[in-house]
Amino acid sequence: xxxxxxxxxxxxxxxxxxxxxxxxxxxxxxxxxxxxxxxxxxxxxxxxxxxxxxxxxxxxxxxxxxxxxxxxxxxxxxxxxxxxxxxxxxxxxxxxxxxxxxxxxxxxxxxxxxxxxxxxxxxxxxxxxxxxxxxxxxxxxxxxxxxxxxxxxxxxxxxxxxxxxxxxxxxxxxxxxxxxxxxxxxxxxxxxxxxxxxxxxxxxxxxxxxxxxxxxxxxxxxxxxxxxxxxxxxxxxxxxxxxxxxxxxxxxxxxxxxxxxxxxxxxxxxxxxxxxxxxxxxxxxxxxxxxxxxxxxxxxxxxxxxxxxxxxxxxxxxxxxxxxxxxxxxxxxxxxxxxxxxxxxxxxxxxx
Amino acid sequence: xxxxxxxxxxxxxxxxxxxxxxxxxxxxxxxxxxxxxxxxxxxxxxxxxxxxxxxxxxxxxxxxxxxxxxxxxxxxxxxxxxxxx
Numbered sequence: 001x002x003x004x005x006x007x008x009x010x011x012x013x014x015x016x017x018x019x020x021x022x023x024x025x026x027x028x029x030x031x032x033x034x035x036x037x038x039x040x041x042x043x044x045x046x047x048x049x050x051x052x053x054x055x056x057x058x059x060x061x062x063x064x065x066x067x068x069x070x071x072x073x074x075x076x077x078x079x080x081x082x083x084x085x086x087x088x089x090x091x092x093x094x095x096x097x098x099x100x101x102x103x104x105x106x107x108x109x110x111x112x113x114x115x116x117x118x119x120x121x122x123x124x125x126x127x128x129x130x131x132x133x134x135x136x137x138x139x140x141x142x143x144x145x146x147x148x149x150x151x152x153x154x155x156x157x158x159x160x161x162x163x164x165x166x167x168x169x170x171x172x173x174x175x176x177x178x179x180x181x182x183x184x185x186x187x188x189x190x191x192x193x194x195x196x197x198x199x200x201x202x203x204x205x206x207x208x209x210x211x212x213x214x215x216x217x218x219x220x221x222x223x224x225x226x227x228x229x230x231x232x233x234x235x236x237x238x239x240x241x242x243x244x245x246x247x248x249x250x251x252x253x254x255x256x257x258x259x260x261x262x263x264x265x266x267x268x269x270x271x272x273x274x275x276x277x278x279x280x281x282x283x284x285x286x287x288x289x290x291x292x293x294x295x296x297x298x299x300x301x302x303x304x305x306x307x308x309x310x311x312x313x314x315x316x317x318x319x320x321x322x323x324x325x326x327x328x329x330x331x332x333x334x335x336x337x338x339x340x341x342x343x344x345x346x347x348x349x350x351x352x
Numbered sequence: 353x354x355x356x357x358x359x360x361x362x363x364x365x366x367x368x369x370x371x372x373x374x375x376x377x378x379x380x381x382x383x384x385x386x387x388x389x390x391x392x393x394x395x396x397x398x399x400x401x402x403x404x405x406x407x408x409x410x411x412x413x414x415x416x417x418x419x420x421x422x423x424x425x426x427x428x429x430x431x432x433x434x435x436x437x
Contacts, residue, residue: 048390051369105405107367107398 004154005352006221008071008211010063010164011305012036014204014294018062021309024317026292028192032184034204034294035169045126052109053122054089056168059207060119061126064162068127070219071211077158078132079120080149081166082142084297086116086135088170096172119166119207140339141229142167143208143298144347148227150212164209165298174203182340184265192291193265201264204294208301210308216352221308222333225249225348233344235272239280242336245346253280257327258310260303262337263288264295269341276336277322285330286322300337304347307333311351357428367402368395380424388423396421408436 011017015026018039036059041050044062053061060081068076085091094110112118117135124133132153136145143165150163177183184193184200193202212224228245246252259281261273277286293302310316314329335347361375364384368391382388385396399421403409409431411417420430 047371051371052394101405105401107401108394109369109398112394 001151001226002155002214004151004224005213005216006210006224006308006349007160007213007217007219008067008069008073009221009305009308010066010070010209011206011302012039012059012063013206013208013302015292017305018066022317023292023306023309024319026319028291028319029202029204029294030189030192032186032189032202033169033174034202036205049122049126052113054087054113054168055205056083056087056089056166056207057113057119057122059168059205060164060166060209061122063164063166063207063209064123065126067164067209067211068162071160071213071217072219073160073162073211075127075129076131076160076162076211078134078150078153078161079124079127079129080132080146080153080161080163081117081120081123081135082144082146082163082298083116083119083135083137083165084139084142084167085170085173086137087114087118087168088173089168090114090118092170092172123162138343140297140300140337140343141231141345143301143304144227144229144345147304147347148229151224151227154212154214159214161212162209163212164207165301166207167205167296167298169203169205169296177203189265194263194288194291196265197267199266199268201266201290201295203296204299205296206293206299206302208298208305210304220352222311222349223352225350227345227347230344232342233338235275235341238272238344239276241344242276242280242346246334246348249348251332251348253284256281256284256332256334257330258285258287258316258333260307260333260335261286261288261322262290262300262303262339263322264290266340269338272338272341273336283325285316285325285327287316287320288322289320292319295339297339300335300345303335303337307335307349311349353428353432356431357424360424360427360431363402363406364389364399367398378424382423384421384423403431407431407434409434
């Protein structure tokens with residue numbers, strides 16, 4: 001694969017990540033459902049366009065704008081988005097109107113804005129970009145699918161790709177996840193999710209966009225090495241696939257300075273991570289992030305954003321640490337994520 | 353009629369999600385499209401559905417909309433004459 005670099009990053013999340021990328025200042029989420037911290041959308045989006053945009057679209061446009069600005073890029077060669085549930089707020093709204101109005105009096109706005117590719121489309125409209133534009137919808141692999149396509153496009157000769165992930169909290173959709181116990185019970189998770197020992201996750205929303213480029217710049221955050229995705233992966237073969245993934249890229253476990261895990265406090269599924277923590281990663285610095293970002297289908301984008309910040313700034317905030325091991329300088333980071341034992345991904349990044 | 357005009361302004365603001373606009377900001381004679389409130393073709397569809405749903409008025413000829421939706425005054429006058437509920 002051709003060398004590629006992360007030259008710009010943008011993040012909207014449950015934290016003040018648009019104005020403060022210092023993760024050590026972030027609060028541990030204790031509510032079972034936490035909405036994103038709203039940036040001043042008018043700083044990024046024309047007022048005439050804002051009024052029809054739902055939260056997910058606005059978050060996506062803002063994260064993409066920040067990433068593009070950091071990369072000093074005006075027009076990318078492609079816009080590639082990932083989303084697990086798309087614009088669920090407008091989908092909820094449109095479906096509710098169908099029921100409430102007995103399938104009559106349906107208005108166009110919510111329908112137009114309810115499609116999964118609305119975010120990518122609005123980003124393109126804002127940039128006046130007619131290039132390749134695609135949205136991947138694949139549960140907890142949506143973000144990684146977008147990343148994989150971006151990597152392939154660079155290997156085929158593209159120079160700059162804007163890619164990212166976004167998911168928003170729709171009230172009705174979230175209530176369904178609550179009903180099937182995917183959301184933790186109880187109003188407040190006092191000590192955060194990491195010691196909760198209960199089933200389910202705390203839900204949130206966010207958007208993370210990145211510029212992947214074929215050239216290194218003064219502002220480059222990291223060198224992107226590779227990503228691998230598995231829809232189904234038996235627990236007893238995760239380690240084997242991980243070693244295989246590293247080997248294909250000429251890495252060994254001992255080369256990994258930091259592993260970023262998608263631990264989300266779900267007692268039924270965090271064992272998948274702890275098995276690796278106690279075996280192959282026993283001597284590796286381990287960190288996690290979902291106690292700060294919450295869970296959503298593209299939350300691994302927050303993990304990727306965290307990795308980019310660590311590699312560039314060479315600082316690992318204490319509030320991310322899962323063990324006492326410290327590896328400085330941080331050269332190689334592996335991100336491992338899965339959701340409810342499905343949709344596993346390995347992502348490898350190095351310092352520039 | 354004045355109550356209907358106030359009602360229409362409130363519905364337009366709510367249904368079209370006109371952020372930062374108050375009922376008092378819309379004059380009865382202001383153009384709803386173009387240089388006035390700046391509504392567009394998608395908003396026109398929303399207004400057509402609103403007439404049907406809330407006032408029982410079906411616009412059979414879309415060209416009528418251009419005249420009816422010119423301002424709050426023209427909308428209120430048309431609704432007063434044609435509403436069925």
